[in-house]
Amino acid sequence: MLTRRPLSRGARPPVHSHDFFELFWLDGGAAVHAINGKRDALESATITFIRPDDEHAIFPRSGSAQITNIAFWPETIAFLGARHGDVLSGRTFWSSEAMPDTVTLGSLQLLTLNAWAQRLDAAGRGQLALDAFLMAVLGLLANDDPLPPGAERGPPWLAESCHALLRPDVLRRGVKGFVAVSGLDPAHVARVCKRFTGKTPSLLVAEARMALAARLLADTDQAIVQIAMEVGLDNLSHFYVVFKTHHRMTPRAYRLRHRRDVLGL
CATH class of the missing domain: 1.10.10.60 (Homeodomain-like)
Known part of the structure; x- marks a missing residue:
């Protein structure tokens, strides 16, 4: 499932959990993420990786916010983990921390991510398109820019x-x-x-x-x-x-x- 929608001002969705994985990112506005008994302030250009059994809800912090959300079944993550677990272990969907992994995106990363989401939406809901999207996202986040020498x-x-x-x-x-x-x-x-x-x-x-x-x-x-x-x-x-x-x-x-x-x- 892929949805792109605004978070309406004053909306207070109930805290919930589920048996699938999802990721979402903000490409406008700011939000509050109620997650596992805590509250996390999210700025624009942040992406969060939600695991099954994480209990959460998201709502705008002030005014409205724009969110893109993608949800899929655990079999996809199991497949990617089996192939690339040595690189992905402990990060994103594979984090074992109490709180889910949240990453602040650079400007180019956000532009790239939105373009990929548009392609995924146009490609339908096939497994190949989803696998390609997730591998691209995980690769994008794994390739950090190098530090200045010294x-x-x-x-x-x-x-x-x-x-x-x-x-x-x-x-x-x-x-x-x-x-x-x-x-x-x-x-x-x-x-x-x-x-x-x-x-x-x-x-x-x-x-x-x-x-x-x-x-x-x-x-x-x-x-x-x-x-x-x-x-x-x-x-x-x-x-x-x-x-x-x-x-x-x-x-x-x-x-x-x-x-x-x-x-x-």
Whole structure:
């Protein structure tokens, strides 16, 4: 079953459990997830993997939220686990934690996920289409972007802050978001970043922004002004300057050169 719908303001669905697996993600708004006796605040661009016997309900936190939900029988997860258990063990549907696995998606991941869901919906409800979708999603989440060189030798908070730059809410806030994830004094964060990566927080943020911008230019049809806002640069002229500094060409030239086409054109 695949559904895409808004969560209406004021809706309070009952807490329930079931004998199948499901995953859902928010691509707009914010929600409260009542799950296994607790409440979890979910922001836009989060995906949650629900297992049989998890007791949950979801409703908008303020205003309305947009949710996509996909449910399927345990046999599918058993099949995937038997084939790829060494890679999937302890994550997503295979987590043994009391709370289900919830992952914050990057901007490109969310765009990709929604495109795959549209294809799945158009393909009908066949097992092959479902297996292909789930393998693509699990592979997408397994392929984390690498850390900046040297970050892995630093304290754990440095790696966490660098990984957090994949999250839209952190990236849009720039250096303030990067420092907020660390929970430390900005001057201390700057010293540690320089010591282990050789770069300032400002440069790490700029590189993360331009890496995402490049992927969005190559892989999506988003307008350049939308991409600039997506990476946290509302001034389009400034976005062009920063992009050209990092990629030695304008965003439009980059898109034309790196546009991926199945025909090779």
